[in-house]
Amino acid sequence: MPEPLPHPVPFGWFLVSYADELAPGDVRPVRYFGRELVLFRTASGVPALMDAHCPHLGAHLGHGGHVDDEALRCPFHAWAWAPDGRCVDVPYAKRMPAKVERPGALGSYPVVERNQIVWAWYHPSGEKPFFDVVEHPEVGDPDWEPLTRYQWCFRSSVQEIAENGVDPAHFRYVHGMDAVPEGETSYDGVMRRSALEGPRTWENPDGSVQAGTSRLLTVQNGAGQKWTRFWGRTETLLMTIVTPIDDQEVELRFAFTRRREAPGSPEEAIGRASIESIAGGVEDDIRIWSHKVHQARPLLCDGDGPIPEYRRYFSQFYVDAPARERA
16 A cells, blocks of 8 residues: 555545535435534425534434524433534433533534535634635526536545646646646636637547647645636536545535537537546546655656645645645
8 A cells, every 4th residue: 555645634625425415304424524424404495514423422314313493402311502513402301401502512613504505614623714705606597508527536635636636747647638728827816727728629429520729727726626618610618626524534525517409419419428538538647646646845846837836725725734745
């Protein structure tokens, strides 16, 4: 096995569920950020994420707990916990300890629902969010297709995966693109933007090949939200969403939507094929990510992307960033 990856779990907004996979009344045990958690949706539809174990006597709320109106009841003694971590009812007690009536008596996480995704804010020190999840107008727009979704789980870290976005050379040698695309990367606080442009060929449904130019813009908003817009024969939005299970394992999700094209048109066929090709191509990345080690002092050449600048950017999402990453 490769040596352990050195990075702690970064902070930021991370996917904990697709919205349509969490119905009112659902309760689900999950493990993210190296923690045992419970995810649920209240009767009115509010999503919530809390630490899994009841501070009363330690029962796991995700195994047998149930939603009661706007709270989650423990399966052991039926203590009721609101999404903000307050205990709102102990059915057999005349008076609850004052401590449990305060928000955060049970660890809870800020949650928002955007882009048909339930996002939770994780910070190891419990600091409140200081930037927002970016909303994509294409998601749910009737002129765009419903999301096409893929998911993988493997050994890696959020930083290692996101670093591909500033590594243009790998597009040719891992994914077989026609040429190494030219591009530039810029940084603005928690945001990173990488724009690439290069030649591309498309195979039409009749077998003919058409040459053209492909453009893509990748934007990263903190450690957990990243998306790419593709322009060529068709227009596609890809949400690349990485959630850390712990500091050695991740869940990677691809969620695509594309502008609707006329049914049966060459553009519709090319759009579908492009999504399948991109999703299939990530398997080649995963084979590398799963077995690589982190080179803190990589040997780089003039054809490589701005990897040192990227690492300095990403180091802001660690409470205690490795010193060599900040250098």
